[in-house]
Amino acid sequence: MSGVGGNETEAEAGGPAEQLQRERQREQDLKELLEWFRQNEKLPKEIEPLLLRRFYQCMFGNVEETQKLIEVNYALRNRHPHLFIQRDPLDADSRRTFDYADILPLPGLTPEKYKVSLYCFRDFEATKMHHTEDTRAFFMVSDCRFVTPDDCANPEILSEGEVQIFDMKGTTMRHISRLTISTLRAYIKFLQLAFPVRLRAIHMVNCPTYLDRIVSVVKPFISEEVFKLIRFHTVSMDSLYEFVPRAMLPEEYGGGAGSLETLRTQTQKTLVEHRDYLMNPNHWVVEKTEKRSGNSWRFFK
The missing domain is CATH 1.10.8 (Helicase, Ruva Protein; domain 3)
Structure with a gap:
């Protein structure tokens, strides 16, 4: 869709x-x-x-x-209101997610006018991962980004697509065991059917040696169309630079977009500024669900 x-x-x-x-x-x-x-x-x-x-x-x-x-x-x-509606960027669940992981829209656009976002662990302890709460935080950051300019230098320009970078450094099978299947299914379905931007590529960097085991867990939930967009970077970051300009990446990734800490601070500031918007039911809640016809849910069958 x-x-x-x-x-x-x-x-x-x-x-x-x-x-x-x-x-x-x-x-x-x-x-x-x-x-x-x-x-x-x-x-x-x-x-x-x-x-x-x-x-x-x-x-x-x-x-x-x-x-x-x-x-x-x-x-x-x-x-799925627990993922998309019942949320607060300043509550304890959100703070726990942002304390151990980074969910960061990167500044600017690629030459193809793609917007790039980075997701990585700050703390590798698997018990810090709470998949449903983390997914809710991901969508809060996304919803903030979708109502802010993609490129501050050219605020009228909209991105032509979305590029996602997942840094798998520190990922273990203990992390994978903490995935909630219902949350994973809802996340991927939303990405495939309802995202308001075109997904262009998903880059997995710092892939572990047991990557095949991780892929075997999540692949059944991903459409073939989306799976074809995934690129696994198993040797070095150099292969990522072929797709994402180094200037757009954080310093820790060999780039020139500032440090992870600086980007994290900017993202958190944006979340706080948009807190009322994220929590305003007028923007998210459908009040008259009882009047929907039986065909309204045909997309999910």
Whole structure:
């Protein structure tokens, strides 16, 4: 349902007249989508304009497909409120996650206009991992990012896709044993069906020697389409630099984007600034679920 992979890009060729026509059509489509959103009883009361733009761009400007993606997104959110709605970036569960792991959107965009995010352990003790609470924290960071500019230097530019980097340093089979299957299934389903950005690549770095055992656990939950996007970097970080500019990576990864501590501080500041938004039911809760037709859940069968 959501844009996973693919090589399509929005057509930007043409002269000033064609560009102006596209901009007017985009404005008209977004205006109609906003009105549709407000009148749709399957959706919350409010949506941030930037998030609506992301849904629209994810579906390459197809209004009907955008509407389908939006409905799936909020249906999944309300089906799993413990992951997407009942949350607070300052509560004890969130603090525990952010104390032992980093969930960091990296500054800027790649030459292909992709946004890059990094996920890594700060503390390798497996008992510190609480999969459901950690997944909730991941979606809080994502939801903050989706309502903030992708590139501060060019705030009007939206990313053309998402690149995720998972640093597996310190990952053991004890960590894998602490995965909650229902949470893993919900996370992957949301990523595949409802994410408001196009997933372009997943890079696994610092892979352990027992990588095949880890993959065997999670692969049954991942679609073939998504699995093809995963690249395993087993030798060194050099192979990652072929896909992600070093300038975008933290200093600890041989990059020039500042230290992990600096990026962590920025991310936490953004979460605090958006706390009211993250916890506002008007943006997330569908109140009239009892009026949905029997076909509303067809996407999850």
